[in-house]
Amino acid sequence: MSYLLEISDLNVTFETRFRTVPAVRNVSLAVGQGESVALVGASGSGKTVLGRSVLGLVDEPGVVRGSILFDGRQVVGRTEEELREIRGVGVAMVFQDALDGLNPVYSVGSQLSEVLTVRLGHSRAEAKERAIELMRQVGIREPESRFNNFPHQFSGGMRQRICIALAVGMRPKLLIADEPTTALDVTVQAGILRLIKTLQRETGMGLIFITHDLAVAREVSERMAVMYNGQIVEEGATEEIFSRPQHPYTRALLLAHPARAKSWRDLEPIPDEFVTDEPSSDNQTVSAPAPTASIG
Amino acid sequence: MLAFIRGRLLSGLLTIFGVVVLVFFLARLTGSPIDLFFPEGATQAQLESFSRAHGLDRPLLEQFWVFLSNAARGDFGMSIWQQRPALQAALSEMPATLMLTFLAMTVSVIIAVVLGTIAAAFRFRLVDRIITILTLATGSIPHFWFALVSILVFAIILRLVPTSGAGNWQSWILPVATVSLGPIGILTQVTRGAMIEVLSSGFVRNARARGFGSTRILYRHALRNAALPIIAVAGDIAAGMVNGAIIVSVVFAFPGIGKAIIGAVLARDFPVLQACIVVVGIAVVLLNLIIDLIYVVVDPRVRLS
Numbered sequence: 001m002s003y004l005l006e007i008s009d010l011n012v013t014f015e016t017r018f019r020t021v022p023a024v025r026n027v028s029l030a031v032g033q034g035e036s037v038a039l040v041g042a043s044g045s046g047k048t049v050l051g052r053s054v055l056g057l058v059d060e061p062g063v064v065r066g067s068i069l070f071d072g073r074q075v076v077g078r079t080e081e082e083l084r085e086i087r088g089v090g091v092a093m094v095f096q097d098a099l100d101g102l103n104p105v106y107s108v109g110s111q112l113s114e115v116l117t118v119r120l121g122h123s124r125a126e127a128k129e130r131a132i133e134l135m136r137q138v139g140i141r142e143p144e145s146r147f148n149n150f151p152h153q154f155s156g157g158m159r160q161r162i163c164i165a166l167a168v169g170m171r172p173k174l175l176i177a178d179e180p181t182t183a184l185d186v187t188v189q190a191g192i193l194r195l196i197k198t199l200q201r202e203t204g205m206g207l208i209f210i211t212h213d214l215a216v217a218r219e220v221s222e223r224m225a226v227m228y229n230g231q232i233v234e235e236g237a238t239e240e241i242f243s244r245p246q247h248p249y250t251r252a253l254l255l256a257h258p259a260r261a262k263s264w265r266d267l268e269p270i271p272d273e274f275v276t277d278e279p280s281s282d283n284q285t286v287s288a289p290a291p292t293a294s295i296g
Numbered sequence: 297m298l299a300f301i302r303g304r305l306l307s308g309l310l311t312i313f314g315v316v317v318l319v320f321f322l323a324r325l326t327g328s329p330i331d332l333f334f335p336e337g338a339t340q341a342q343l344e345s346f347s348r349a350h351g352l353d354r355p356l357l358e359q360f361w362v363f364l365s366n367a368a369r370g371d372f373g374m375s376i377w378q379q380r381p382a383l384q385a386a387l388s389e390m391p392a393t394l395m396l397t398f399l400a401m402t403v404s405v406i407i408a409v410v411l412g413t414i415a416a417a418f419r420f421r422l423v424d425r426i427i428t429i430l431t432l433a434t435g436s437i438p439h440f441w442f443a444l445v446s447i448l449v450f451a452i453i454l455r456l457v458p459t460s461g462a463g464n465w466q467s468w469i470l471p472v473a474t475v476s477l478g479p480i481g482i483l484t485q486v487t488r489g490a491m492i493e494v495l496s497s498g499f500v501r502n503a504r505a506r507g508f509g510s511t512r513i514l515y516r517h518a519l520r521n522a523a524l525p526i527i528a529v530a531g532d533i534a535a536g537m538v539n540g541a542i543i544v545s546v547v548f549a550f551p552g553i554g555k556a557i558i559g560a561v562l563a564r565d566f567p568v569l570q571a572c573i574v575v576v577g578i579a580v581v582l583l584n585l586i587i588d589l590i591y592v593v594v595d596p597r598v599r600l601s
Contacts, residue, residue, distance in 0.1 A: 087507035100498030150596040
């Protein structure tokens with residue numbers, strides 16, 4: 001079976017004059033057409049860098065080595081100009097910072113239309129019609145009257161919905177959602193998750209959902225990869241991992257999740273040996289415990 | 297909107313009034329025009345009739361009152377030295393000043409925005425360093441030195457442009473270059489700083505993730521967000537230029553309100569001085585108003601209040 005996205009032996013390091021920090025280490029991951037994969041891990045585990053590397057968005061001093069095949073095409077090592085063929089139209093990404101994600105000086109309508117005219121070659125009239133349709137699709141009420149509103153006139157949740165509209169508007173084959181609900185009010189999180197799932201079903205696109213929230217991962221994904229310290233330590237069917245976690249880190253994560261607890265006393269904090277802070281020296285990442293079992 | 301403009305104009309009027317009060321009394325501390333107007337040995341009768349004709353024999357406060365009530369009707373009195381109304385003397389200098397300001401600001405904003413954007417896009421690379429050093433240099437070169445050297449090189453040795461005056465278009469080149477030099481330096485650095493900040497923001501990263509080209513990202517997505525600080529600083533600089541580009545007036549014998557003000561001060565031509573100050577004041581108030589309105593056009597988050 002050929003995959004939509006095939007990452008093999010991917011290493012991303014940030015190399016400065018004084019030290020080299022590995023962010024992603026020997027990661028291999030494949031995502032099939034229309035499949036949804038959750039990438040789970042604590043902050044600093046390398047999930048976001050992994051997601052960005054698929055779009056070629058790792059900037060200096062980051063160095064990407066290995067192979068990322070999207071639709072049979074190599075992503076690693078391509079120029080900014082060549083990457084444009086993939087970005088947006090092939091792989092789209094929704095980011096965590098919903099409040100900073102839209103250009104504050106243009107109306108949301110013009111930003112949606114811009115994507116459609118510049119990237120998909122729609123005429124202005126077509127683009128406007130389709131932009132309004134997209135706004136309706138992501139749950140903006142009365143999109144015609146809100147077309148000319150500016151981002152600051154929308155709430156955080158609505159802005160993230162527009163970001164999602166901008167991403168799916170180009171009909172990508174793969175959507176990478178990087179903690180799309182983290183910056184938002186808890187009350188609007190469920191709505192955004194539902195929206196992403198619905199859009200995925202309707203368009204048939206693949207989904208990589210990056211999150212640190214296991215409950216969210218369970219809700220959106222069929223398959224799940226647990227990242228720890230730059231590596232994928234466990235990968236498999238989501239339900240399988242929830243019922244039979246293999247890796248000690250996955251077990252620790254599950255024990256630390258509030259969903260299983262009746263009271264805060266039931267919660268188990270992540271054991272100290274798994275807590276990797278910002279590496280303070282070169283060997284910090286090395287001194288963290290090496291994963292004992294690696295599946296996938 | 298209209299209420300905002302009205303409020304701004306009113307407060308501008310107050311500012312101009314304050315400046316005029318200062319200028320009126322300070323100027324009279326420098327002495328009397330009579331001492332300059334008449335050669336030694338002028339008769340007492342001549343002096344007295346001159347005094348009376350220009351109202352200089354009245355008590356100071358009464359002179360002030362007369363000035364104010366006439367000025368409110370648009371009458372700034374007759375120039376002491378030139379045989380024409382003071383207001384006309386002031387206004388006749390304004391076109392050259394406004395033209396010089398307009399040309400210099402256009403040149404420096406265009407050059408600075410292009411250079412600053414390039415520097416920000418290639419930050420810490422060689423191009424950025426070269427641009428930073430060059431603009432630091434243009435920002436710190438003394439105007440009068442540059443003016444004199446450029447006259448020597450371009451007007452006297454190469455004979456490409458005239459040495460002075462404001463006749464044909466060639467005579468504008470050196471003055472515009474001289475007054476643009478400093479603003480190019482400052483505005484390039486402002487643009488660079490603002491652009492670097494905007495380029496690291498989420499919506500620029502998103503624009504890249506959507507596959508937009510780098511030119512579109514720089515000039516459509518980023519630049520308009522970086523525009524506010526650039527406009528603010530450019531507005532300040534423009535207000536300074538309207539005040540008079542005095543070096544240019546002196547070195548290039550270039551007309552302008554700055555030259556008129558210096559002339560009026562040296563000659564103790566009080567009516568012309570006062571008229572010039574009011575004209576400049578009005579220009580600066582209007583300029584600031586225009587800049588505030590540009591803010592609103594550029595950034596929808598700015599609300600007038």
